[in-house]
Amino acid sequence: MARADADLGRVPPVLLLPAVLATGLLLLPLLGLLARTPWTDLPELLGTPVVAQALWLSLTTSTITAGLCVVLGTPLAWLLARVDFRGRRLLRALVTVPLVLPPVVGGVALLGAFGRTGLVGAPLDSAFGLTLPFTTPAVVLAHTFVALPFFVLAVEGALRAGGRELDAVAATLGARRWTTFRRVTVPLALPGIAAGLALAWARSLGEFGATITFAGNFPGRTQTMPLLVYTELQDDPRSAYALSLVMLAVSLAVLAMLRDRWL
Amino acid sequence: MTVPRARRTAAAVAAALLLLPAAACGGEGVGNAAPTRTLTVLAAASLTNAFAQLEQRFEDEHAGVDVQVSTGSSATLAQQAVAGAPADVLATADARTMATADDGGALAAAPRVFATNAMVLVVPPDAARQVGGLEDLAGTDLVVCVPSAPCGALAATLLDRSGVATEPVSLEVDVRAVLTKVTLGEADAGLVYATDARAAGDAVAVVDLPGAADLPTEHVVAPLAQAAEPELARAWVDLLLSPDGQSVLTGLGFGGPR
Numbered sequence: 121m122a123r124a125d126a127d128l129g130r131v132p133p134v135l136l137l138p139a140v141l142a143t144g145l146l147l148l149p150l151l152g153l154l155a156r157t158p159w160t161d162l163p164e165l166l167g168t169p170v171v172a173q174a175l176w177l178s179l180t181t182s183t184i185t186a187g188l189c190v191v192l193g194t195p196l197a198w199l200l201a202r203v204d205f206r207g208r209r210l211l212r213a214l215v216t217v218p219l220v221l222p223p224v225v226g227g228v229a230l231l232g233a234f235g236r237t238g239l240v241g242a243p244l245d246s247a248f249g250l251t252l253p254f255t256t257p258a259v260v261l262a263h264t265f266v267a268l269p270f271f272v273l274a275v276e277g278a279l280r281a282g283g284r285e286l287d288a289v290a291a292t293l294g295a296r297r298w299t300t301f302r303r304v305t306v307p308l309a310l311p312g313i314a315a316g317l318a319l320a321w322a323r324s325l326g327e328f329g330a331t332i333t334f335a336g337n338f339p340g341r342t343q344t345m346p347l348l349v350y351t352e353l354q355d356d357p358r359s360a361y362a363l364s365l366v367m368l369a370v371s372l373a374v375l376a377m378l379r380d381r382w383l
Numbered sequence: 384m385t386v387p388r389a390r391r392t393a394a395a396v397a398a399a400l401l402l403l404p405a406a407a408c409g410g411e412g413v414g415n416a417a418p419t420r421t422l423t424v425l426a427a428a429s430l431t432n433a434f435a436q437l438e439q440r441f442e443d444e445h446a447g448v449d450v451q452v453s454t455g456s457s458a459t460l461a462q463q464a465v466a467g468a469p470a471d472v473l474a475t476a477d478a479r480t481m482a483t484a485d486d487g488g489a490l491a492a493a494p495r496v497f498a499t500n501a502m503v504l505v506v507p508p509d510a511a512r513q514v515g516g517l518e519d520l521a522g523t524d525l526v527v528c529v530p531s532a533p534c535g536a537l538a539a540t541l542l543d544r545s546g547v548a549t550e551p552v553s554l555e556v557d558v559r560a561v562l563t564k565v566t567l568g569e570a571d572a573g574l575v576y577a578t579d580a581r582a583a584g585d586a587v588a589v590v591d592l593p594g595a596a597d598l599p600t601e602h603v604v605a606p607l608a609q610a611a612e613p614e615l616a617r618a619w620v621d622l623l624l625s626p627d628g629q630s631v632l633t634g635l636g637f638g639g640p641r
Contacts, residue, residue, distance in 0.1 A: 236569050253569045254524060338553050355458060
């Protein structure tokens with residue numbers, strides 16, 4: 121590797137300088153976070169029930185979100201990758217919308233659909249007395265809305281990359297489409313599914329805008345870690361830094377877990 | 384060495400695009416002196432409407448000055464002021480958040496009280512008949528501010544004193560966010576300032592709370608240490624305390640300073 125590099129000549133400064141700047145841009149905020157962390161007060165700041173509630177809520181909602189993405193997103197990705205139908209490009213465009221939409225706009229849109237007076241929310245309320253905003257399911261709904269595109273696009277890419285021919289072979293051997301999906305398509309796409317899962321989980325863990333807009337902010341019910349960090353920043357910035365450190369640690373742990381297999 | 388034609392054209396287009404905004408600004412400024420100085424005001428969310436009116440008045444009185452008002456939770460704004468936000472004046476919804484800014488060394492002068500406000504209960508207009516006070520809130524979706532915000536601290540005290548065993552469903556970051564949750568119909572009730580309820584007009588019905596008058600909050604203002612326009616900052620404080628400023632504030636439902 122090093123020898124091959126040497127053969128190609130030295131690294132041009134015009135490429136090296138921006139690369140170093142980019143590295144600094146990524147690294148400096150993390151160092152700033154560590155520098156401001158009140159290390160000695162950490163146990164006291166993090167040992168409160170509110171923090172435990174928020175961490176637990178964040179971990180459970182992001183895990184449920186990841187699960188929903190697999191159950192709902194895998195079939196959607198399969199449809200986009202394997203079936204020719206009218207409006208497929210339109211559907212793919214629709215899948216990418218939450219990706220570019222500002223999350224707070226997503227929250228406003230969710231209120232319009234699932235709020236108490238929303239398109240679906242109003243009938244739900246009058247028929248079953250069921251309202252979503254300010255509940256934990258609302259958090260999961262908001263997270264799934266923003267995380268699903270990450271999952272679907274990752275899995276669709278994996279499905280397209282390989283295996284259409286193998287699907288055809290399975291069909292010639294008499295397998296029905298459902299059997300092919302289970303026994304051939306999904307096993308081949310597993311690395312893509314895992315990557316999509318990690319992306320969706322991470323996006324859900326960091327979700328803020330759609331959640332605070334649609335689900336509100338209450339400890340133990342809808343206050344996830346990012347919302348708690350924001351709330352604490354108004355009250356006690358030291359606590360916000362301590363919480364941010366926890367989020368950084370969780371993110372690094374996930375990265376370390378994924379590193380060997382997919383990164 | 385000759386420059387290829389395509390590249391020359393591209394350079395000319397780029398130069399024209401760069402000059403375009405400058406030209407537009409110049410045209411706008413004719414006859415109506417282009418703003419050359421900017422006064423940046425950090426204001427509590429509850430002051431949104433009042434400061435919008437006062438901004439107009441200030442700009443009329445100070446030719447060439449553009450007032451920029453940035454609204455949010457008093458607690459957030461106080462933290463921003465301490466962190467050195469490039470602003471000239473800070474106006475909060477209570478003395479406690481102003482004290483945070485003072486302790487952080489962000490103030491250039493002692494804060495002055497320029498208005499008072501009281502808390503009311505807002506409900507959707509069609510629910511006004513069912514809700515007569517805090518005691519009717521059991522089992523409803525009540526929204527209040529986070530305790531760190533002045534409106535949240537006040538709401539917590541009020542709920543505490545009333546002895547009503549109602550837990551809010553959400554702690555919003557500022558008072559306008561609480562109001563929005565009620566106007567959108569997502570919440571059954573919200574605790575906001577009287578002036579916010581008034582600003583919402585017919586979108587909400589107001590329920591006056593006994594005891595709220597005994598717990599007024601004081602709006603305080605102070606010029607900031609990092610002010611780039613210290614004179615304008617003092618002028619803004621003066622406007623708030625002037626008869627003119629006071630009449631705008633009382634017209635919107637604020638109480639006078641005591």
